[in-house]
Amino acid sequence: MEFFAWGVNHSGVAGKRSAIIREHWDFIDRYKDRLIARGPVLDPSDPSRVTGSIHIAALDDRREAERFVHEEPFHQAGLFEHVLLRRFELELGRTQFEFESAGDLPRFFIYCPAARGSGTGRARVADEYDAYCAGFDANFLCRGALIGDRGGWAGSIYLMEMADTAAIGGFLEGEPCLKAALYGDVQVHRWTPGGPENLNPRGELA
Numbered sequence: 001m002e003f004f005a006w007g008v009n010h011s012g013v014a015g016k017r018s019a020i021i022r023e024h025w026d027f028i029d030r031y032k033d034r035l036i037a038r039g040p041v042l043d044p045s046d047p048s049r050v051t052g053s054i055h056i057a058a059l060d061d062r063r064e065a066e067r068f069v070h071e072e073p074f075h076q077a078g079l080f081e082h083v084l085l086r087r088f089e090l091e092l093g094r095t096q097f098e099f100e101s102a103g104d105l106p107r108f109f110i111y112c113p114a115a116r117g118s119g120t121g122r123a124r125v126a127d128e129y130d131a132y133c134a135g136f137d138a139n140f141l142c143r144g145a146l147i148g149d150r151g152g153w154a155g156s157i158y159l160m161e162m163a164d165t166a167a168i169g170g171f172l173e174g175e176p177c178l179k180a181a182l183y184g185d186v187q188v189h190r191w192t193p194g195g196p197e198n199l200n201p202r203g204e205l206a
Helices: 014-019 021-029 062-071 126-134 165-174
Strands: 002-009 035-043 046-058 080-090 107-113 140-147 153-161 187-191
Touching: 002 035, 002 062, 002 140, 014 021, 014 046, 035 140, 046 062, 046 080, 046 187, 062 080, 107 165, 165 187
Parallel strands: none
Antiparallel strands: 002 046, 002 080, 035 046, 035 187, 080 140, 107 153, 107 187, 140 153
16 A cells, blocks of 8 residues: 655754754665655745655555654654645656656645545546646656545645746646646645755755
């Protein structure tokens, strides 16, 4: 089973986060063979400021997913205001770690929660959605569906490499589920892949 976890930071925790970042990396490294995507969520107006963390992983069941979330060092240290944990279905034939970047472009996290009562509408646009997203496969580090507690569709997640926010806006303008009003409030965040291998030579977020 695949799970999506998004921890949203309390304000003012940057120093605390930096102090335990290696402990966090060591913990996540225990799951490296099961990771689909990982990385910090960034403030769109100031990408040097981390506002949260995303992890998508293949785990045995809900119990193991909850253990993953609650034992993770950032959570243990009280960095998060709240954590969203959902079942997830990967819609790409690869993980973030197999993505081939086009160059030094920004990355984005797009959170598209389903609007109330929209679950059955997803099937009506499924073919159009698949065809549309296939046209952006080179831009996706990860994409997939969120699954609700009762097993129904609960929205979409995109991790994308695009030239800028205008390009993201162009993608969303044609996105079939959004055009069909199946989403609630769509959120666009900056994001970057996580782990020590993604720091630049100065030790900063790449």
